[in-house]
Amino acid sequence: MLLALDTSTPLVSVALHDDGRVVHAATSEQPMKHGEQLAPMIAAALDAVGAVRQDVTAVAAGVGPGPFTGLRVGLVTARTLGLALGIPVYGACSLDVLAVRAVDSGVEGPFLATIDARRKELFWASYDEEGRRLDGPHVDRPTELPELPVVGAGPVLYPDVLSRGTGPQTPDAATLALAVAEERVELLDPEPIYLRRPDATVPGPPKKVS
């Protein structure tokens, strides 16, 4: 059984995949509570399908790009579960998962997949009609994106700049599970895609006090 989770957006998404299909999928109700919600959602998922922890044979996690704090909650959870259970942990680019979800819901390529990067910017990548990544991931202002149909958070957050598509707004764990099981996304190490350096400035000489 594959446990899949994604924390690259304000919501937490968890799914279980077994015997070629998604047997459980859940999305958190409260935004921005990854640390509180992810672990109970994993426990609840196992309960819901009558499985025990030893039934999980692999973990897949969305590696972003996405806001860092939530992303790390997902990745450290996936890595530590892998260690505790002695099972492999796979990563997949969350934009790739969003693209697969878009193609499956009928979006025709080429298109852009977007995730909120805050600070008036978007994480984005471009995809062909089969959901294969052409360019990216990058982080840019909405006005700087290529002129293509857009799925994901972009059109919701910046409706004046980006044309609103009919595609999905977020990546989700159910699509991640399917995409990993069916080898429709590139498997990565469970390393976060940050695309930004930490905010930090080297201080100047001490300020005078007198």
Added chain:
Amino acid sequence: MSDQPLVLGIETSCDETGVGIVRGHTLLADAVASSVDEHARFGGVVPEVASRAHLEAMVPTIERACDTAGVRLADVDAIAVTSGPGLVGALLVGVASAKALAIGLDKPLYGVNHLASHVAVDQLEHGPLPEPCLAMLVSGGHSSLLLVEDVTQGVEPLGATIDDAAGEAFDKVARLLGLPFPGGPHIDREARSGSSVAIDFPRGLTSGRDLQRHRFDFSFSGLKTAVARWVEAREAAGEPVPVADVAASFQEAVCDVLTRKAVDAAVANGVEDLLIGGGVAANSRLRVLAEERAARHGVRVRVPRPALCTDNGAMVAALGAEMVSRGRTPSALDIPADSSLPITEVLA
């Protein structure tokens, strides 16, 4: 579960990724990965840098702790983790990892208070805690006086810093003197060749009126400013700065206030044991002065060895083991990382 539970503790409240393993009061492993070198050039801990380092270090540090202790993860009886106070992004990495272990191993989770862990760690060095005891915790992040009736559920704050933490003052003065970050060990070393009475730096919150309102509180901001003024005046006059004397006199001012108030608090509460923890507890002058003053009032001083005073996972495991031994209820899987967790909440 026995009264000698095997507990793994995780600490990520600041820049140290700590994983410790204890069996009851016996320390089996204390693995620490520090990102301090990455922060040094910024002159202080950068939260995002610390959080990134915690994610990278977490699994390897757990593995290292298990190797050192010679135990398998599956043998652990319980998982303990610092759930606060601290940097929220940093805490979250440890808390999420601990929850994953609790699920993956099907073992109880204890989200514990970082400050209470600094107290509990002494059991690994000196055996069962004398309760009640007076605990003084001094580091770059905290300066508190605590009355500890029961480390697993009854800790009362008597006083704390009203501005900078003691360790922060060491860092800032070190920077003024051109000494590297973190400043504590460098000030301590310089002070050895200087005179502690060369310069009469102010002792914060020790005057009559301040003592009425802030008997057990600390203030180090005025001291830091006084040191800066003194150094600037020297520089402005074109005279060399006597680094060793400044370091020794500054250190004396800090240690004087800390030990005076700690012993006063112990005596006022009728407590015979003073426990000192936190990174500043490693300061050589603090230890000597505390013992001198405490002895005069019949108070015993306990200071864990320096490696156990700085932030580490063993202290969290030590408190976790105490939670198990004393039958406390484990934490739920939805506990938050609480950056401002009050000391009155020892267990989440």
